[in-house]
Amino acid sequence: MKGEMWMYRAAICEDDPTVSKDLHGLCRQILSESGISFDITVFSGPEALLRMLEKDPAAFHVLLLDIKMEPMSGLELARRLREAGNRVSIIFATGYEEYLREGYDVQPVHFLLKPVTKAALQKAFDTDLKLNHISKTVSLEYGSRRFSFDADHILYLESQDHNLHVWLENDMRSFRIPLHRMQEALPAGRFCRCHNSFIVNLSYIREITRTEVRLNNGKTLPIGRNYSRSLQNAFTRFLNLG
Numbered sequence: 336m337k338g339e340m341w342m343y344r345a346a347i348c349e350d351d352p353t354v355s356k357d358l359h360g361l362c363r364q365i366l367s368e369s370g371i372s373f374d375i376t377v378f379s380g381p382e383a384l385l386r387m388l389e390k391d392p393a394a395f396h397v398l399l400l401d402i403k404m405e406p407m408s409g410l411e412l413a414r415r416l417r418e419a420g421n422r423v424s425i426i427f428a429t430g431y432e433e434y435l436r437e438g439y440d441v442q443p444v445h446f447l448l449k450p451v452t453k454a455a456l457q458k459a460f461d462t463d464l465k466l467n468h469i470s471k472t473v474s475l476e477y478g479s480r481r482f483s484f485d486a487d488h489i490l491y492l493e494s495q496d497h498n499l500h501v502w503l504e505n506d507m508r509s510f511r512i513p514l515h516r517m518q519e520a521l522p523a524g525r526f527c528r529c530h531n532s533f534i535v536n537l538s539y540i541r542e543i544t545r546t547e548v549r550l551n552n553g554k555t556l557p558i559g560r561n562y563s564r565s566l567q568n569a570f571t572r573f574l575n576l577g
Contacts, residue, residue: 343371343468343483344394348378348409349401349428355379358399358428358451365457371464371483380404381412392421397444397463402429413441424463426456473520475501477510484508486522491556492534504552527569530559535566537573 345362349355359377366373376395378384381404387394400409413425425441430449444466445459473484484501493500494514501508501517518526518534528534529548533556542549543566548556558566 343373343396343464345373345375345397345399346378346384346395347375347399348381348384348404348412349399350380350404351401352379354401354449358456361451361453361456362399362460365453365460369460369481371481381407381409385412385415388416388421388423389419392419392423395423396468397424397426397460399426399428402427403431410441413443417441424467426459426463471522473517473522475510475512475517475520477512482508482510486525486536487538489526489536490539490550490552490554491536492517492526494532524569524573527562527566529562529566530557533557537570540570543567543570 343366345366347355347358347362349358355377359375362373362375366375381400384398385407398413400412402409404412409427409429413427416423416425425443426445426447427443428447428449428451432448444463447455447459471486473486473489475482475484484503488503490502490504492514493502497511497513499510499512499514499517501510514532514534518528521534525538526534526536535548535550535556539550539552540548541551543558545563546558548558548566550556
């Protein structure tokens with residue numbers, strides 16, 4: 336939903352309760368330390384997970400699957416998802432090295448050998464986020480925490496009295512950092528500075544006049560004299576790419 340902070344949704348599918356509990360704890364620890372907003376759902380078998388994904392193919396960003404499960408293995412589950420066109424990220428966990436060669440046809444993000452270590456799982460999550468999600472998110476470090484926003488949900492950013500305001504469709508978040516720090520984290524080609532105090536999401540622009548940017552929601556932002564040409568050029572490129 337627009338206006339909400341981006342959340343990394345993970346599913347663990349493991350039929351051993353002890354291993355499942357350990358994996359859940361590791362996932363929570365790693366994602367909490369990374370500052371990413373997350374939600375983790377645990378499944379004791381693949382059937383319930385498959386039913387959920389058949390109803391909602393986008394229910395999860397990443398699946399952490401045990402390979403050796405009964406009556407359906409993690410490999411079989413992954414193959415059924417791929418045959419249905421589901422490209423959800425998959426991380427396999429197994430206690431048997433001989434299984435490592437069997438799952439490449441479903442293009443997993445990573446294979447993990449049990450017992451899964453924090454470092455190995457951290458690397459798997461980092462790989463998935465970098466390859467499949469990080470370009471869609473904007474991460475901001477604030478004190479000891481890191482916040483992640485879906486870039487599509489940011490309307491514009493405003494600098495005011497040494498505070499950065501991140502304006503979303505139905506929300507606004509404030510941080511005491513300079514505007515240029517957030518500008519460096521924004522996806523290239525999606526945002527443009529229109530004023531010393533404003534950066535606008537090009538996808539929300541309805542019209543550009545000589546002095547103002549008019550957004551789809553009726554909000555207007557000022558255009559600084561030094562930014563007028565670069566804004567026009569950036570918006571034209573954005574429309575051509577779309």
